[in-house]
Amino acid sequence: MFEDNKEGEAILYYLYMMADGEISPGEKKIFGTICKELDISADDRKAIIARCGELTEGKNNIFSVIVKEKIDEQAGENWGTLRDASDLARIIWNLVNLGYADSVYSEEEKKITDYLADKWSVSAEVHREFLDTADTIAALVKHKKWILSTLPEGEMRKKREKKVNSDIKKLSADVKLTIEELAM
Numbered sequence: 001m002f003e004d005n006k007e008g009e010a011i012l013y014y015l016y017m018m019a020d021g022e023i024s025p026g027e028k029k030i031f032g033t034i035c036k037e038l039d040i041s042a043d044d045r046k047a048i049i050a051r052c053g054e055l056t057e058g059k060n061n062i063f064s065v066i067v068k069e070k071i072d073e074q075a076g077e078n079w080g081t082l083r084d085a086s087d088l089a090r091i092i093w094n095l096v097n098l099g100y101a102d103s104v105y106s107e108e109e110k111k112i113t114d115y116l117a118d119k120w121s122v123s124a125e126v127h128r129e130f131l132d133t134a135d136t137i138a139a140l141v142k143h144k145k146w147i148l149s150t151l152p153e154g155e156m157r158k159k160r161e162k163k164v165n166s167d168i169k170k171l172s173a174d175v176k177l178t179i180e181e182l183a184m
Contacts, residue, residue, distance in 0.1 A: 012091070013031055099113065147164065
């Protein structure tokens with residue numbers, strides 16, 4: 001159905017989204033973007049969601065589902081060997097990004113990303129950078145909401161909103177650069 005084990009990766013993302021008990025609209029949006037990047041069709045996305053429902057039926061500990069069903073191994077492997085450091089870091093970043101999408105990085109989500117970063121030997125520095133970047137982006141998003149709700153419409157508000165958007169874009173570009181550098 002998929003190439004390069006994209007299915008295992010997408011299943012990992014969707015299970016991760018379920019880890020804190022509910023899937024937020026922000027998580028759904030990011031998941032949709034990730035699926036597009038992985039070239040996963042809408043029908044395949046539905047099949048992935050159904051598979052995650054089957055895997056978790058009657059279970060509420062997503063971490064143990066991921067480990068027991070070896071989803072971590074399916075997502076982390078590429079034709080029987082571990083993916084390169086860049087791919088593994090990209091997966092960790094996507095998970096962290098999903099974890100912050102609902103503005104609450106839960107203990108269960110943290111447990112999963114910590115486990116995977118350790119299992120896949122993603123350096124502690126890179127993992128920490130991702131968490132710090134996600135914290136900063138979350139703070140900027142909160143600040144942007146404050147700007148929009150507090151400042152009157154006008155040039156000053158537009159200028160401050162544009163600055164926040166620029167900062168978020170720069171942080172995202174920095175993460176992408178870190179991931180690309182791991183491939184070198």
